[in-house]
Each structure stands twice: as C-alpha cells, then as structure tokens.
Amino acid sequence: MNTAEEIARESYEAHGLVMPEKHRGHLRMAGRFVREHRDELRYVHGIGWHYWDGYRWCLDDQRADIRAAIATTKNALNDLAKLDGDARDELYADIRKAESASGIEGMIKLASALPPISTSSKALDANPHLFNTTSGTVDLLTGRTYPCSRDDLITKVAGGSLDGEDNPEWDRFLKRILPEEDARAFVQRLFGYAMLGEVREHVMPIFTGTGANGKGTLRDAVMAAFGDYAIEVDPALLMESKHERHGAFKMRLRGARLAFCSETEKGRRFAEATMKRLVGGDQIEANFMRKNPIQFAPSHTLIMLTNHLPAVSGDDPAVWRRILVVPFDVVIPDDERDPELPRRLKAATGAVLRWVYEGWLAYQEQGLNPPEAVKTRTEEYKATSDVLGRFLEERTLANPHGHVKARELFSAYVAWCTANGEEPTSEVEFARSLGKRGFEKKKTNSGQRYMGLLLTTEIDEPR
DSSP: OOOHHHHHHHHHHHTTOOOOOSOOHHHHHHHHHHHHHTTTEEEETTTEEEEEOSSSEEEOSSOHHHHHHHHHHHHHHHHGGGOOHHHHHHHHHHHHHHTSHHHHHHHHHHHTTSTTTEEOGGGTTOOTTEEEETTEEEETTTOOEEOOOGGGOOOOOOSSOTTOOOOHHHHHHHHHHOOSHHHHHHHHHHHHHHTSSSOSSOOEEEEEOSSSSSHHHHHHHHHHHHGGGEEEEOGGGTBOOSSOOOTHHHHTTTTOSEEEEEOOOTTOBBOHHHHHHHHHTOOEEEOOTTSOOEEEOOOOEEEEEESSOOBOOSSOHHHHTTEEEEEOOOOOOGGGOOTTHHHHHHHOHHHHHHHHHHHHHHHHHHOOOOOHHHHHHHHHHHHHHOHHHHHHHHHEEEEEEEEEEHHHHHHHHHHHHHHTTOOOOOHHHHHHHHHHTTOOEEEETTEEEEEEEEEHHHHHSOO
C-alpha cells in the first residue's frame, strides 16, 4: 500500500510539479536515490551492493550504485525546470555538491543505510523452501511455481527450469555408471534433498571410484542444472593444513544448496572438526576481505568426489555418523568413452533439474534411505580407518588381569604404524583413544601402565 507521502508525490508528478523536500545536501540526494532505485538496488551489510536482474539479486561488481547516483543527479537537474525561486536555488546547490566524487560517495553512503535499500545479510535467501529457476520460483513444500519476486530477496537462480523434458541420454548415462537401481535412486534422492536450503541430514556423502567411472561427468551435469546454487570448494577447506584459510573462503557457502569438493591426492587427512561444523548445521561465520564478519545458517549439502578416501580417525562417532561412502565401481572402457558426452549432459539442464526435483519428491516419501552397498562400503572405510583398532587386533590381547608398560605399548604402536605406512598419533591422543576403549592408564610402582592389555610379545616370551 502506498504511503500518504507517496500518494502526495504521485499527485505532484502528475501535474508536472516537484514535491517539496524535507532535507538538504547529501541526505536530500540520498532520499531521491532511494525513491528512484528502490526496485533495482539493495545494499547488503557485510556483503555489498546488489542489483535486480529479473530473476535474482546479483552481487554488483561494476559499481551499479555509482551509475544510479549519477542518474539521480541528472534527474534532479531535469527537475530544476519545474522549480523557481529559493526552491530552485537550493536544489541546484545540492546538485552541485553531489556532482563531485565525494558527493556521489556521500549520497551512496547515506542511501545504503535507508530502507528499503538497506538490507540485512540474514534477509537474503532466508526461505529454505524456495528454489529459484529460470521459469519461476518453486515452493518445495507446496510444489507451486510463481514469478520471480524481488521481495523474496533471493540471490540465486538454477541453470534451467523444471519444464525440461526427459532426456534418454541422461537416463542411459545414469544406468551405465550406477547399474544398481537402488544406488541410482539413492543418488537421485540425495540430489533432490540438496534442493532444500536447510540442513536436516547432517551427512557428507563421498563419491569414490578409481577413475573413468562417470562421477565427474555426473557432478558437472548436476552443477550446471543447479546453476548459482552449486559451487565447488577447495579441498583445503576439509583437509588438515598448517594454515588457516581466510573467512572469504567460506563466504561462497552462503546461500549455496550443493557444494562439491574434489580430492584425489592420496594420503590426505580430514580436518574432522571443520568437516563436522560444515555438515552439522551450526551457524557459519565468514567475511569478505575488508568486510565485517557475518553469520549465516548453512544451506548446503556437501559432497566429496575422490579416487582415494582421506584418512579419518577411527574413534569419533560424530565423524562416522556423517560419512556415507557411495561407490562408483564401473570403469568405462576406452572404446565407450564419448568426449562430447559431458558437454551434451551439461546442456540438458532442464531434464537434469527435473530428475533432481523428482528426487526431492522421493526424498519426502522415504528420506535418504542409503542402500546396502553404501552402508557396507562405509563400514569398510570405517574399519580400515581405525588404525588403533587394527594395531590392537594384531599386536595385543585383551586380558582383564593383564597390563603393559605405557611407553612400551606406545613404542610398539609407533613401530607398527611405521611398518604399515600409517601416521601415528601423539602419545597424548593415543592415551585418550585407549581410555575411550576402556583401557585405563594407571600409575604403578613400576611406572605408568595400561590395564587390561597384553602385548603379543609378552604372551610369547618367557617371563
């Protein structure tokens, strides 16, 4: 509904007149800026200027705010002909001040703090159930599609629409790389779930296979269909590193629905605390360079693609609750490989997005519901990642009356790790992990000992 001031202004303009203004100087010009550009510009605190392109609010990197301020100044010059006397002189003086670089910046700075131009970062992409496409915004809860609206403050748009027809080549590709129907349906539900802009499942699927198995082509086609909603993140975000990445590294996650991480280097180790935060649903704090930090709720589903599964500690249940290993075991032979197939599938955005949406509908009926192949491969990954468990199984015997010198057990563990190509943990972490498994370290007359364990050498050698 128009305010009384807006109704009055429309009346003035209908008669070719300029409504009297309350303020002078930069504040007056800022008010004009807001009136003229309220439908096309927003200033988001902590992020920057955005402009409306008909589908979504785009982050401005070409100073649309300055062009708008110049347009406001020119429009004010045109209004001089409608005024006379003091009113004309005062407006002319304000225009002269605004025509300098400092005047333009002053007008913009004030306008950025005035509603509706001024916008909180938390207001962007705030409705997790809306998914924006080139043919309109889809309400995932009702299935209704309506024209893209400025009022939704959406900053993303998919690469296609849900009106796409079925694509037989896409269907054949899926059946070739995932021949088991239950695995194929699971991956479809997984991508369907990723349309949702909130974290419900707290999982990180890992697509793994030795190569030439289609998982990269699958990723590229789905990313093209998701458009702005899909990003690829640097593996360094999830791998252990001596260097802390700047907060801008995580800013790309804001508003994303699908995040892929590709890691193929063998021997890398998960930064498990970071992984748990990124898939656990906690607020994320990040910032652009020279911008104040902002906080946002995670909206993404994070999926890793790798030929070599990263090293994971074997005793953190919170980590293993999140991991789902999805095997891509089919290897496409050389004579079957079509170098043009990835390009054609990336172009089939409508068909792929429609397939993803059908996955969302299936997810609502049965959840992710991982198939047995995923559960089995995840358990195998967990077993091989439990370095301490493997050491205990091979080199010790549980005995309620047994005990072993703490330093001797740790030395045996380090030697076993070296022989098996594993990275040993610190002695403090070693003791903590044993304690969690029920093997307590006690101080005795002969020094620190672990209770309830015997080294196999102690069993075999005479005492």
